[in-house]
Amino acid sequence: MKPYWMLAPALCLSLAGCLGGGVKSSEDPTPNQNAQTQQPAAPSQPAAPSQPASSPAAQQPAYPGGATTVHFALKSGNQPVACGSKLTSIGTSLANAQLTEGMIYVHDVALINDQGQEVPLQLDQKNQWQFLNLALLDFAGGSCKQPNVDDNQPLDGSNSDVVGSAPAGRYTGLSFKVGVPISAKNAQGKEIGLNHQPAHSPPHPILGVYWLMWEWQSGHRFMRVDLAPDGGVKRQDGKSDPKWAFHLGSTDCKPDRDIVGGYRCGKPNRFKVLFDRFNPQSDRVVLDIQSLFSGNDITRDDSADFGCKSNVTDAECQPIFDRLGLRLNESQPGANDGGQPLNDGRNARVFRLEKIAS
Amino acid sequence: MNLARALAVAAMGLIGLTACQPDSPAQPAARGDWRWRLPPGVRPPPVPADNPMTQAKFELGRRLFYDKRLSGNGSISCASCHPQAKAFSDSVPLSLGSAGERTLRNAQPLANAAWHQSYTWANNTLTTLERQMDGPLFRTDPVEMGINDLTQPKVLARLQADPVYVRGFAQAFPAESGPLNMANIVKAIATFERGIVSFDSRYDRYQAGKAQLSAAELRGLKLFRSEQGQCFRCHGSANFDDQMAGESGGLPFHNIGLYNLDGKGGYPFPNRGMLELSGAQADMGRFRSPSLRNVALTGPYMHDGSVETLEEAIRVHAEHGRGAGKSNPWKDASLDRIRLSRQEQADLAAFLKTLSDDTLTHDPALSDPFAAKP
Numbered sequence: 001m002k003p004y005w006m007l008a009p010a011l012c013l014s015l016a017g018c019l020g021g022g023v024k025s026s027e028d029p030t031p032n033q034n035a036q037t038q039q040p041a042a043p044s045q046p047a048a049p050s051q052p053a054s055s056p057a058a059q060q061p062a063y064p065g066g067a068t069t070v071h072f073a074l075k076s077g078n079q080p081v082a083c084g085s086k087l088t089s090i091g092t093s094l095a096n097a098q099l100t101e102g103m104i105y106v107h108d109v110a111l112i113n114d115q116g117q118e119v120p121l122q123l124d125q126k127n128q129w130q131f132l133n134l135a136l137l138d139f140a141g142g143s144c145k146q147p148n149v150d151d152n153q154p155l156d157g158s159n160s161d162v163v164g165s166a167p168a169g170r171y172t173g174l175s176f177k178v179g180v181p182i183s184a185k186n187a188q189g190k191e192i193g194l195n196h197q198p199a200h201s202p203p204h205p206i207l208g209v210y211w212l213m214w215e216w217q218s219g220h221r222f223m224r225v226d227l228a229p230d231g232g233v234k235r236q237d238g239k240s241d242p243k244w245a246f247h248l249g250s251t252d253c254k255p256d257r258d259i260v261g262g263y264r265c266g267k268p269n270r271f272k273v274l275f276d277r278f279n280p281q282s283d284r285v286v287l288d289i290q291s292l293f294s295g296n297d298i299t300r301d302d303s304a305d306f307g308c309k310s311n312v313t314d315a316e317c318q319p320i321f322d323r324l325g326l327r328l329n330e331s332q333p334g335a336n337d338g339g340q341p342l343n344d345g346r347n348a349r350v351f352r353l354e355k356i357a358s
Numbered sequence: 359m360n361l362a363r364a365l366a367v368a369a370m371g372l373i374g375l376t377a378c379q380p381d382s383p384a385q386p387a388a389r390g391d392w393r394w395r396l397p398p399g400v401r402p403p404p405v406p407a408d409n410p411m412t413q414a415k416f417e418l419g420r421r422l423f424y425d426k427r428l429s430g431n432g433s434i435s436c437a438s439c440h441p442q443a444k445a446f447s448d449s450v451p452l453s454l455g456s457a458g459e460r461t462l463r464n465a466q467p468l469a470n471a472a473w474h475q476s477y478t479w480a481n482n483t484l485t486t487l488e489r490q491m492d493g494p495l496f497r498t499d500p501v502e503m504g505i506n507d508l509t510q511p512k513v514l515a516r517l518q519a520d521p522v523y524v525r526g527f528a529q530a531f532p533a534e535s536g537p538l539n540m541a542n543i544v545k546a547i548a549t550f551e552r553g554i555v556s557f558d559s560r561y562d563r564y565q566a567g568k569a570q571l572s573a574a575e576l577r578g579l580k581l582f583r584s585e586q587g588q589c590f591r592c593h594g595s596a597n598f599d600d601q602m603a604g605e606s607g608g609l610p611f612h613n614i615g616l617y618n619l620d621g622k623g624g625y626p627f628p629n630r631g632m633l634e635l636s637g638a639q640a641d642m643g644r645f646r647s648p649s650l651r652n653v654a655l656t657g658p659y660m661h662d663g664s665v666e667t668l669e670e671a672i673r674v675h676a677e678h679g680r681g682a683g684k685s686n687p688w689k690d691a692s693l694d695r696i697r698l699s700r701q702e703q704a705d706l707a708a709f710l711k712t713l714s715d716d717t718l719t720h721d722p723a724l725s726d727p728f729a730a731k732p
Contacts, residue, residue, distance in 0.1 A: 198541075200491065213492070215497060217483065218492075
């Protein structure tokens with residue numbers, strides 16, 4: 001696989017249709033960006049340099065450009081996890097649990113240069129886990145399904161890398177967004193609908209993965225981390241469920257024929273993650289399950305909807321949304337700020353960087 | 359359609375096809391051959407531009423609708439929960455999916471579904487039949503048809519192995535080189551569903567001056583249209599609902615006071631109406647008003663099938679709700695304006711039974727192609 005994708009940037013020079021093109025502003029419905037959408041205009045907003053010009057950041061060696069991979073990892077504390085991993089100390093009850101699902105969509109992955117500009121990584125369009133500016137990370141992989149229970153399997157294998165190319169430059173940071181955009185531009189500059197395209201005719205296989213379809217919301221699950229705690233999840237009625245599931249996705253959506261992508265959502269539930277100090281050659285991004293669930297007790301669920309399915313009426317969603325830096329519901333009726341990020345992405349709690357060697 | 363026009367259309371199709379795909383065998387392009395059979399005053403329903411009605415697609419969709427091979431484990435078809443004899447609704451409160459789980463809500467009748475402006479009981483994001491189908495085909499919790507990443511290739515292989523389908527898809531989608539895929543399965547079934555049209559009940563014939571209604575039925579009709587009955591508020595279109603394309607505006611949903619779990623209007627999870635989508639408290643218990651066409655055949659009633667008979671369904675309305683639900687704060691105000699005595703409720707039931715359409719339930723064009731020929 002690796003030699004193949006390293007050739008991709010060269011191939012793409014000759015195949016104009018290969019690259020995703022200048023990806024931008026796929027968060028908001030386009031072109032009618034109106035006052036109703038309060039998403040920060042993220043990609044064009046320069047990240048303030050975290051160091052003064054005389055600091056070591058200014059002496060950042062020039063990056064030659066070309067094939068660039070941003071590595072991700074799913075961990076529980078410091079423990080690397082894969083499908084079926086036994087996790088410990090999860091949530092407020094310090095539960096033991098097994099990982100049964102770990103998938104996340106990221107988009108608008110960008111390197112931040114020493115001028116504070118976000119330079120989009122041009123994703124390799126030959127990579128089966130990527131489409132336009134969107135990548136699917138599946139940490140648990142095909143083996144994680146429970147065939148007897150779910151009669152199901154996703155795409156073969158696992159993926160924890162976002163693979164693309166970047167121009168030469170002096171890069172100091174990294175940013176990316178969690179979720180599937182409503183639309184994104186292709187290499188010809190045409191806007192292509194993504195999140196709300198029908199499950200029966202997805203624009204790309206990564207948007208047709210059964211376990212991430214969210215057909216009742218006419219969209220996709222952006223992030224799916226399902227845990228099976230030892231002893232199950234106790235319910236108020238005395239019964240128990242096998243899993244405590246976290247599903248993030250856009251809610252409160254309405255069709256809008258005037259925008260590419262066809263829908264506009266009251267609670268988009270997409271958010272940005274930004275690291276001021278990042279070296280693609282030595283750093284990777286870790287999604288920490290212990291941190292994600294640290295405010296929840298995964299061995300019980302007193303609400304009607306078990307786990308958290310991004311439902312604003314589900315009290316169990318509040319801690320986990322707090323961890324993600326997302327506003328679960330409107331701050332007040334009519335504020336229209338539900339599902340919006342609470343910050344600029346710099347203070348991510350469930351994502352952190354670590355050295356690849358560690 | 360007259361023969362000359364049919365030949366002209368077919369010839370035009372051939373020219374276009376030859377230009378596009380010189381290597382593929384010529385198929386008559388099936389287009390422009392669909393005719394709506396509608397009473398005066400009813401305009402054809404909206405049809406997506408990328409899925410025009412054709413006879414070939416309708417026939418293909420009919421076969422798929424009745425084919426158990428379309429479910430992941432081959433155990434059920436669309437018709438399992440939408441049988442023709444019940445006006446394409448199920449006769450149980452909650453339907454049985456392919457994995458043995460019950461659906462969350464009552465299977466709705468499909469007659470005149472082409473005119474619905476939204477689908478299922480409470481989902482304003484589902485505005486086409488094509489879109490709605492993602493639910494029953496792929497839904498996980500609970501499983502309905504059980505198509506998933508593992509079974510989808512099997513389903514497609516099963517159909518591909520049947521020459522009737524190979525031919526059927528080629529005829530229905532003549533411009534495509536590999537037409538047997540999920541997207542076209544959905545298009546064909548949606549085309550068949552749009553063709554499930556019901557405007558030939560005794561009521562329709564009475565309207566056309568071709569049938570008589572009894573005294574009780576006529577009293578019921580008058581009550582239906584009256585302020586006293588209020589029925590027309592939510593069931594006033596030619597399709598006896600308030601989301602009929604061409605007649606109704608917006609996407610209204612209504613709380614009719616079936617539950618009030620917590621004194622604050624609560625409906626039981628996960629059937630809380632539009633609130634499940636919007637998260638807004640005012641949407642608690644708000645569901646789409648179903649069409650009353652063929653209503654005598656489509657019991658049990660309500661989103662959860664919790665009302666067994668038509669008479670009971672009328673009584674729930676006439677009593678301004680059910681149990682604690684009568685004081686549901688989100689209840690539609692028109693409920694409380696209903697004034698119907700027991701006799702008037704009976705008259706109303708008599709009228710609603712005139713909406714049963716024997717033509718629909720016996721139409722061979724809508725019937726099971728796999729059924730043994732008599």
